[in-house]
Amino acid sequence: MTEQNITVVIEALKAALTEEQVTINETVRELHGRDESYHALQLPDIVVFPETAEQVSAIMKISNQFHIPVIPFGLGSSLEGHVIPTEGGITIDFSLMNKVLEIMGNDFLVKVQPGVTRLQLNKELKKYGLFFSVDPGADATIGGMVATNASGTTSVKYGVMRDQIRDLEVVLADGMVIHTGNLAAKSSSGLHLNGLFTGSEGTLGCFTEITLRVYGIPEHVSAARACFSSVNDAVEAVVSILQAGIPVARVELVDEPSIRQANLYSETDYQEKPTLFLEFHGNEAGLKQDVEFMKDIVEGHGCSEIQFETDTASRNKLWEARHNLAYAFIHGYPGKKMMVTDVCLPISELAGAVAHAREHLESLGLIGGIVGHVGDGNFHVLLMMDLNNPEETAKAADFNERIVLYALERGGTCTGEHGVGIGKQKYQRQEHGDALLVMEKIKQALDPHNLLNPNKNVKAAEKGVHL
Amino acid sequence: MTEQNITVVIEALKAALTEEQVTINETVRELHGRDESYHALQLPDIVVFPETAEQVSAIMKISNQFHIPVIPFGLGSSLEGHVIPTEGGITIDFSLMNKVLEIMGNDFLVKVQPGVTRLQLNKELKKYGLFFSVDPGADATIGGMVATNASGTTSVKYGVMRDQIRDLEVVLADGMVIHTGNLAAKSSSGLHLNGLFTGSEGTLGCFTEITLRVYGIPEHVSAARACFSSVNDAVEAVVSILQAGIPVARVELVDEPSIRQANLYSETDYQEKPTLFLEFHGNEAGLKQDVEFMKDIVEGHGCSEIQFETDTASRNKLWEARHNLAYAFIHGYPGKKMMVTDVCLPISELAGAVAHAREHLESLGLIGGIVGHVGDGNFHVLLMMDLNNPEETAKAADFNERIVLYALERGGTCTGEHGVGIGKQKYQRQEHGDALLVMEKIKQALDPHNLLNPNKNVKAAEKGVHL
Structure with missing residues (x-):
């Protein structure tokens, strides 16, 4: 924008909002110019x-004018450059819209503003014996999690973000405010806008209210760490657990270099071997039977040690160590930036994909750990x-591409949970084929x-005109 | 169409397909001029x-020309006039595309053609220890079930049709063939076309291949019939079961007149009281604990009799009686047609909605039974x-409208699972508000x-030109 235009736009924004709600402060702008990615x-x-x-609607009308x-x-915790203003413009920061508006305990629903964070919401829900299931690790905002269709450790049991959405209040491009759903558990009325707007990464509208499904805190929880002699054994154990129909609530793979990094950062003393972090939710009797069955299965796959974390404190420690892994790598390699791959494949292709990733990581001489929500067929390489x-960034880009192409050739997706943003756009045509034209038509409409x-x-499909 | 135009179009169709695949036979056309509704x-x-x-694509190109x-x-089992050619035209019957193409047992996936029926699929899956979870009662085609986002008795545990869709091969309006998804358990890539096309009722494209999620046949199944002194008690018992976190696999309400009709038609001798039909899936120990807990709860809500159906034969008999209820009413009232209401509400509003429906049914002097997938907040009035x-049809239309408006005023939807078709169009504006404009823009695009x-x-949004 030219300086003259900026002045006019700022005046319009200040008239629609208040003086304090509009800024061109350099530091503030810098805080909104990147996310957690490279x-x-x-x-x-x-x-x-x-x-x-109403204020968001006014901003959209000015944007149009x-x-x-x-x-x-939201909070800028995205991993593919989603919030980077590639053409400048107005960044809408939702941090002042951070209220939990209504908890409908009897209906297992909660209505929140987009700036509410995951941990803030769970703290509030706990008072009602409820919890919000989606757990991507980072304390992201709910708005951001809807935008990227986030998921994480518990999706194998409770589903991804899209599965939790009952209604979104959305401000559209022209400033119109709509509701995409209702409070009923299911509907066959009209087109499925809840699903379309979830995962749209801010390209179809801005969320101003979000009504989500929540769950009762499970009666009993059991967590375990199971060590294996190879990543392949661990992945194959997961496939067997799923095929046995054991309703696992979390099943995370953490490879040897990642366990080492976790031990350094989280001051744990976990055995440095390829490991599964597991969790089971249910009633006492059912859980006991599930866990016994699971033990048989992992032992059949060469599990060398299984350690149960029975009390809440050690369970929390376990998941904290898992969640802090990205920070553990960042902390361990000062000066380096992290690139995180995010493919998801049919579960039958997972063991091959992880082996392929490890092999290429080593052949390229890159530093990184492999972790994953293996119950969903989704794994990440944390690449420093x-x-x-x-030379190193070229190698990393080459590595990411190999991982993506391997997944796409086997019925997978380039992104299981982080979203497309800037980083995965180049794979959209190959992944979606002519379906991309349908997406572009919807964006255009x-x-x-x-x-x-x-x-x-x-x-x-057609580019708009900018100042 | 004029006779001359029909001749030209028939020639074009016969050239693209074969002589035998194109007909204007009066009887065949009549079979394709209605569904199971009024x-x-x-x-x-x-x-x-x-x-x-390829043939479907050729038909679409002729349609365009x-x-x-x-x-x-599919099979014409829809309940809101979905398949009725309101402007004439070409009906595409998918009965020759009825093959189960691939069972990917290790990935819990199956790929089918749209004309495969639910029972046909389950028969095939059984050999692999798998089952397809969505159970609307009728032996509908999978294509039709995708088109209406069907659900039914098991959705409270396994989700609705949309939750099972991994990929659709779709022929678009211009004849282009796309794939809306992939084989991965989750994805954050692009816009969510799987969800958009599911439930689109043939208005956005024709499905030619469908890849679905399936499940392992549960290790243990337990079914029960619980009788109550009032519908209200039964509904409140369901709310308590859900709030206790008991993972019920089916929970169906059948009111007194419906039990009477079932006994007449299915030759059962169930006690003629408001009844819940329940089913639980799980491991042996967990199931036992769930069922004990459930018994405590229903007894607390005045359950007068609870009868467990332990062997497969009596369980099948139970669900057959439930599934045949619509036919039981049709059979019991020769000469009358059935109208089925289909609202879905937040579970906290369900007891009130059912009481409201019963009261108005009686005050209008209409004949009908109330049944419902009460775990989802979805119930049907089977109205003869x-x-x-x-006078009777006017009363029925008035009744349907009261039921719908009651639901819409309480955060519900006019259709939980049957779809909009012709019958629910008049409520779309009220239900969706300005979101309807977004849907119309997508249809237009x-x-x-x-x-x-x-x-x-x-x-x-804008009407096309027809011959």
């Missing part, structure tokens, strides 16, 4: 902090790279001037 | 029986009416000439 910083021209859907892009922003070393988070996820 | 017969001009996606509507047809009695099953579900 993608390069780009600054928004303006950052706004709305408090209501001046043809300026808007970028919705020096952004000032062109709902955002004809391409104002909503341009250049992320699905691009408009 | 909605009036309207004939297609032509019926075609394609065998491949001559601007003739097409209506996809004489289509030649204008993907079917600009309004050729795909016009006048069903969501109408195009």
Whole structure:
């Protein structure tokens, strides 16, 4: 934007919101120019902090009037550059819209504003004996989690973010406010907008209220660590557990280098072997039978040690160590940035995919750990790279591409849970084929001037005009 | 269509398919002019029986060339007039595309053609120890079940049709063939087309291949009938069971008049009281504990008799009686047609909604039973009416409307599982508000000439030109 245009837009925004809710402060803009990924910083021209859907609607109308892009922003914990303003514009920071609006305990529903974080919500729900199931590790905002269709450790039992959405209040490109759903457990009425807007990465509208499904805190919980002599044995054990129909609530793979990093960072003393972190939810008798059956299975796959974490404190320690793994690597390699791969494959292809990843990691001489939500067929390589070393970044990009192509050739997806953002756009055509044209038509129909988070996820079929 | 136009179109279709796959036979057209509902017969001009996606694509190209509507047809078991050719045109009957193409047992996936029926699929899956969970009662085609986002007795545990869809091969309005998904358990790549096309009722494209999630046959199954002194007690018992976190696999309400009708038709001798039909799936120990807990709960809600059906034969008898209820009413009232209401509400509103329905049924002097998938908050009034009695049909329409408005005012939906078709269109604006404009824009973007099953579900924003 030219300086003159910025001045006019700022005046319009200040008139629609308040002085304090609109800023061009350099530091604030820098905080909104990147996420937690390796993608390069780009600054928004303006950052706004709305408090209501009406204010968001007013911002969209100004965006339309001046043809300026808007970028919705939660906490910036995305991993593929989703919140980076590639063409400048107005970043909408939702941190002031952070209220838990209503807990409908009898209906297992909760209505929140988009800036509420996962841990904030769970703290509130605990008072009612309820919990919000989706657990991506980071304390992301609920709005951001809807935008990327987040999932994580518990999705194998409770489903992904999209499965929890009952209704979204959305401000559309033209400022119109709609509701995409209702409070009923199911519906066959109209087109499924809940599912379409979930995972749309801010490209179809801004969420201003989110109604989510929540669950009763399970009566009994049992967690375990099972060590194996190889990653392959661990993955095959998971496949057998699923095929036996054991309703596992969490099953996470952590490879040897990752356990080492976790021990350093989280001050644990876990055996440095390929490990599964498991959790089971249920009634006491059922759980006992499930856990016994699981023990038989993992022993059949060469499990050398199985350690149960019975009390809440050691269970929390276990999951904290798992969740802190990304930070453990970042902390352990100062000066390097992290690239995280995110493919998801049919479970029958998982063992091969993990072996392929490990082999190429080593042959390229790259540093990284492999972890994964293996019950879903989703795994990550946490890859450390020096952004000032062109050879290393080229190797990392090459590695990411090999992993993606391996998955796509076997019926998988380039992103199981992190989303497309900037980083996975180049694979969209290969993954979706002509279905990409359908996505582009939908984007074009709902955002004809391409104002909503341009250049992320699905691009408009035709490009809008910007200042 | 004029006779001349029909001749030209038939020639084009016969050239693209074969002579035998194209018919204008009056009897065949009549079989494709209605579904199982009370909605009036309207004939297609032509019926075609394609065998491949390529043939369906060729039909769509002819539809485009001559601007003739097409209506996809499974078995005609829909309940809101979905398959009725309101503007004539070409009905595509998928009965020749009825093959189970691939069973991927290790991935819990199956790929089928759209004309495969539910019972046919389950018969095939049984050999592999697997089952397809969605159970709407009727032996519908899988294609039809995707089109309406069908659900039924088991959705409280396993989810609705949309939850099972991994990939759809879809022929679009212009004849292009796309895939909406992949084989991975989850994905955050692109827009969620699986969810958008599921429930689109043939208005966005024709399904030619469907990849579905299936499940291992549960280790142990326990079924029960629990009788109550009032419908209200029964519904409140269900709410308590759900709130206790008992993972019930089926929980069906059958009211007193419906039990009477079932006893007459299915030759059962069930106690004629408001009844819950329940089923639990799990491991032996867990199931036992769940069932004990459930018994305590229903007794606390005044359950007067609880009868367990332990062997497979009596369990099958129980569910057969439930599934045959619609036929039991139709059989019991010769000359009358059935109207089935289908609202779904938040579970906390269910008891009130059922009481409201019963009260109005009686005050209007209408004949009908109330049954429902109460674990989802979804219930049906099976209403018998004489289509030649204008007073009775007016009363029935009035009744349906009261039920719908009651649900919409309480965060519910006009259709939990049957779909919109013709019958629920008048409630779409009230239910969806401005979100309906978004749906219409999507329909317009993907079917600009309004050729795909016009006048069903969501109408195009702008109407196409027909012959």
